[in-house]
Amino acid sequence: xxxxxxxxxxxxxxxxxxxxxxxxxxxxxxxxxxxxxxxxxxxxxxxxxxxxxxxxxxxxxxxxxxxxxxxxxxxxxxxxxxxxxxxxxxxxxxxxxxxxxxxxxxxxxxxxxxx
Amino acid sequence: xxxxxxxxxxxxxxxxxxxxxxxxxxxxxxxxxxxxxxxxxxxxxxxxxxxxxxxxxxxxxxxxxxxxxxxxxxxxxxxxxxxxxxxxxxxxxxxxxxxxxxxxxxxxxxxxxxxxxxxxxxxxxxxxxxxxxxxxxx
Numbered sequence: 001x002x003x004x005x006x007x008x009x010x011x012x013x014x015x016x017x018x019x020x021x022x023x024x025x026x027x028x029x030x031x032x033x034x035x036x037x038x039x040x041x042x043x044x045x046x047x048x049x050x051x052x053x054x055x056x057x058x059x060x061x062x063x064x065x066x067x068x069x070x071x072x073x074x075x076x077x078x079x080x081x082x083x084x085x086x087x088x089x090x091x092x093x094x095x096x097x098x099x100x101x102x103x104x105x106x107x108x109x110x111x112x113x114x115x
Numbered sequence: 116x117x118x119x120x121x122x123x124x125x126x127x128x129x130x131x132x133x134x135x136x137x138x139x140x141x142x143x144x145x146x147x148x149x150x151x152x153x154x155x156x157x158x159x160x161x162x163x164x165x166x167x168x169x170x171x172x173x174x175x176x177x178x179x180x181x182x183x184x185x186x187x188x189x190x191x192x193x194x195x196x197x198x199x200x201x202x203x204x205x206x207x208x209x210x211x212x213x214x215x216x217x218x219x220x221x222x223x224x225x226x227x228x229x230x231x232x233x234x235x236x237x238x239x240x241x242x243x244x245x246x247x248x249x250x251x252x253x
């Protein structure tokens with residue numbers, strides 16, 4: 001009886017030590033935010049399916065989402081410039097119309113030209 | 116307003132077709148947007164429209180496939196048209212697309228800009244300023 005009581009206390013100390021260590025290693029900040037009903041429902045379902053907490057899922061989504069946003073912003077205009085450079089390497093027929101961008105609707109579907 | 120610019124099919128065509136009268140201008144605008152840190156997002160319909168026009172209507176398959184390959188490689192930032200965008204575009208098409216030159220695809224560009232909180236369009240189409248949007252060329 002006494003031994004099992006000691007074992008229980010030891011387990012409790014181990015548990016508390018682990019939590020103190022965690023608290024020392026990772027500093028978490030509290031954030032309040034409003035979610036749409038649709039997003040809240042999606043989060044609830046995901047939490048049920050994965051068994052993860054909603055907070056954990058939100059942290060994971062923020063990590064991925066923020067990284068993606070940063071990557072996108074640095075590349076979109078650059079990709080278009082690369083497209084233009086690659087296009088200049090392609091052969092072209094001098095008889096092809098030069099007003100494609102302005103009159104693409106006319107060439108695609110007919111009607112009247114813009115200019 | 117944010118630093119997002121929404122692109123229309125004509126700017127993609129101008130960039131992908133080096134002999135287009137707007138090719139150099141489109142490049143210049145893209146350079147300026149790059150320097151200013153703008154993100155250029157195309158509705159997926161604009162990409163489909165550009166590819167279809169170049170290949171089917173103009174028989175320029177190499178230019179069409181250039182855009183398509185770039186799409187496959189993830190080069191473009193894309194907003195895929197959802198119910199919200201199509202609903203807004205359809206309403207706009209009924210109310211504002213008076214000329215037959217104004218297509219539902221153009222209305223999708225406007226609806227995409229509204230959804231993304233942008234008022235800047237990468238296009239040469241003069242319809243957009245009439246709706247209160249700004250062309251990057253202005």
